[in-house]
Amino acid sequence: MINLLRIFKYGFQNFWRNGLLSVATTLVLTLTLFTVSVFVAITLFANAAVESINSRIDVVVYFNDETPDSEIARIEGEVKKLSNVRETTYISKDAALDKWVSKTEDQSLKNAITSENNPLPRSLEIKISDPEKTHEVADYFNQETIKPMVHRVRYNKEVIDKLVRYTSAFKKIGLGLVVIFIIISIFVVFNTIRLAIYSRRDEIEIMQLVGATPSYIRWPFVVEGTLFGIFAALLASLLIIFGGKYLFSSGIIPATSLNEVLNFLGPEAAKYFSGASASIILYQVIVGILLSVVCSMVAIRRYLKI
Amino acid sequence: MIKFEHITKIYNKDIKALKDLNFEVADGEFLVLVGPSGAGKSTLIKLLICEEKPTRGHIYIVGKDVVNLKAREVPYFRRRIGVVFQDFKLLPKKNVYENISFALEVVGASSRQIKKKVEAVLDIVGLKDRKENFPDELSGGEKQRVAIARAVVNRPKLLIADEPTGNLDPKTSWDIIRVLEEINKRGTIILLATHNKDIVDRIRKRVIKIKNGRIVSDKERAKY
Ligand SMILES: Nc1ncnc2c1ncn2[C@@H]1O[C@H](COP(=O)(O)OP(=O)(O)OP(=O)(O)O)[C@@H](O)[C@H]1O
Numbered sequence: 001m002i003n004l005l006r007i008f009k010y011g012f013q014n015f016w017r018n019g020l021l022s023v024a025t026t027l028v029l030t031l032t033l034f035t036v037s038v039f040v041a042i043t044l045f046a047n048a049a050v051e052s053i054n055s056r057i058d059v060v061v062y063f064n065d066e067t068p069d070s071e072i073a074r075i076e077g078e079v080k081k082l083s084n085v086r087e088t089t090y091i092s093k094d095a096a097l098d099k100w101v102s103k104t105e106d107q108s109l110k111n112a113i114t115s116e117n118n119p120l121p122r123s124l125e126i127k128i129s130d131p132e133k134t135h136e137v138a139d140y141f142n143q144e145t146i147k148p149m150v151h152r153v154r155y156n157k158e159v160i161d162k163l164v165r166y167t168s169a170f171k172k173i174g175l176g177l178v179v180i181f182i183i184i185s186i187f188v189v190f191n192t193i194r195l196a197i198y199s200r201r202d203e204i205e206i207m208q209l210v211g212a213t214p215s216y217i218r219w220p221f222v223v224e225g226t227l228f229g230i231f232a233a234l235l236a237s238l239l240i241i242f243g244g245k246y247l248f249s250s251g252i253i254p255a256t257s258l259n260e261v262l263n264f265l266g267p268e269a270a271k272y273f274s275g276a277s278a279s280i281i282l283y284q285v286i287v288g289i290l291l292s293v294v295c296s297m298v299a300i301r302r303y304l305k306i
Numbered sequence: 307m308i309k310f311e312h313i314t315k316i317y318n319k320d321i322k323a324l325k326d327l328n329f330e331v332a333d334g335e336f337l338v339l340v341g342p343s344g345a346g347k348s349t350l351i352k353l354l355i356c357e358e359k360p361t362r363g364h365i366y367i368v369g370k371d372v373v374n375l376k377a378r379e380v381p382y383f384r385r386r387i388g389v390v391f392q393d394f395k396l397l398p399k400k401n402v403y404e405n406i407s408f409a410l411e412v413v414g415a416s417s418r419q420i421k422k423k424v425e426a427v428l429d430i431v432g433l434k435d436r437k438e439n440f441p442d443e444l445s446g447g448e449k450q451r452v453a454i455a456r457a458v459v460n461r462p463k464l465l466i467a468d469e470p471t472g473n474l475d476p477k478t479s480w481d482i483i484r485v486l487e488e489i490n491k492r493g494t495i496i497l498l499a500t501h502n503k504d505i506v507d508r509i510r511k512r513v514i515k516i517k518n519g520r521i522v523s524d525k526e527r528a529k530y
């Protein structure tokens with residue numbers, strides 16, 4: 001009990017008395033948490049964006065008016081069985097008309113098409129699970145037996161191509177950068193803490209010589225490391241919150257662009273991001289404490305001769 | 307009480323610091339260890355407090371073999387020995403009072419006990435009015451006395467003093483020796499390593515002389 005109080009007393013005391021070194025360690029940890037958080041946030045954001053765009057990719061197949069409904073039903077059944085196809089929707093002539101009416105604002109254009117005189121083709125909307133494999137669907141509709149029944153196949157080709165390029169590049173580069181950056185950060189934090197402990201190796205040696213047990217020596221460092229972690233996490237969170245606010249309020253990033261992106265991604269994504277930014281503070285506290293405490297423990301081993 | 311048996315210490319490869327030392331120290335004894343620089347005095351002390359392990363031999367303290375102490379037993383063993391190091395080993399960021407009290411905190415003493423014991427020991431070494439000062443505000447002799455105070459505050463049965471009069475003038479050196487004699491009178495074994503001829507000649511205690519890692523003489527009430 002007495003020892004517990006002393007551990008906290010010395011943890012706090014060391015933190016204050018080593019002022020400059022504590023500040024330096026906290027700042028390095030802050031920068032690490034901040035940059036890693038930003039990196040991770042960007043990665044998550046981009047991944048979510050990619051996911052949500054992926055779900056919109058589709059191929060639309062328009063059928064000739066001569067093609068019997070039964071054939072279309074058969075084709076739909078076959079397309080559904082393709083491994084890359086997630087969902088198909090059959091749009092009948094009436095459904096196409098409804099869509100047309102709801103989308104068109106010009107009254108005269110609306111009136112140009114009636115259910116009796118409806119040139120709109122029947123179509124099959126196909127949602128694809130992996131945009132890198134659209135060719136599977138393309139191959140199917142290129143078959144000699146299917147081709148004559150089809151009026152036109154429309155791919156979101158440009159979008160698909162761009163997306164394929166961006167996603168795979170982004171996944172590789174983004175992930176690589178995050179990993180490299182995290183490794184560098186851990187290294188920097190570890191070395192900073194090691195330096196802080198190195199500057200106190202005499203103290204550690206003397207404590208051992210007067211009969212302090214290793215755990216009695218170690219625990220104040222854990223308390224100190226926890227303080228580094230908490231302060232760094234708070235600073236990093238403030239930096240992210242106020243930095244973000246500044247970016248928007250100063251117009252460097254127009255606020256509308258974020259709203260546009262969020263609108264585009266839908267309410268799911270917006271909810272996801274507000275939830276993520278709340279938990280990011282918690283994660284930073286946990287990661288900050290863990291990182292500095294583990295680094296302290298590893299660094300102090302050298303000076304504890306046991 | 308303390309028994310050295312065939313103690314040999316070889317530092318990395320060729321440096322033979324101690325060669326086959328054999329001697330005993332009785333309860334309540336005041337033993338002076340002399341010898342030129344590099345003779346092996348500090349090495350002997352390091353072996354005694356488990357800071358180094360001997361290459362060969364055994365050291366028994368009250369029948370217990372110090373050499374084979376388990377790592378987790380070492381801290382508890384050290385608490386029963388007081389050491390005044392050749393280089394003081396005071397903590398520069400702690401003041402005089404804290405430098406002494408932390409040796410008691412380590413043991414888990416209560417704050418009240420600590421205050422009482424530290425005040426008492428500051429009285430013995432005559433530093434009552436300097437307890438707020440930090441080590442770099444003290445003279446060599448004062449630092450030396452802080453080191454002694456820290457070494458005896460746990461009331462050890464054995465007090466080791468490695469060159470405690472190192473850079474001190476004769477008068478201050480004598481003050482230090484008086485403190486050691488005072489502590490010895492209360493029943494603590496004193497092991498004093500020194501090459502101060504004046505002091506050795508005047509206190510007339512048992513003297514063990516080491517040269518090149520060997521005992522060359524061991525006499526009661528001896529001169530240098
Ligand atoms: N850690 C070490 N590694 C290698 N050699 C060492 C080490 N410590 C001491 N020695 C050597 O062992 C020998 C004895 O050293 P020691 O410090 O015991 O001498 P000493 O009698 O205390 O000398 P002094 O009176 O100058 O303090 C010296 O030759 C020294 O260089």
Ligand SMILES: [Mg+2]
Nearest residue numbers: 347348392468
């Ligand atoms: Mg020496």
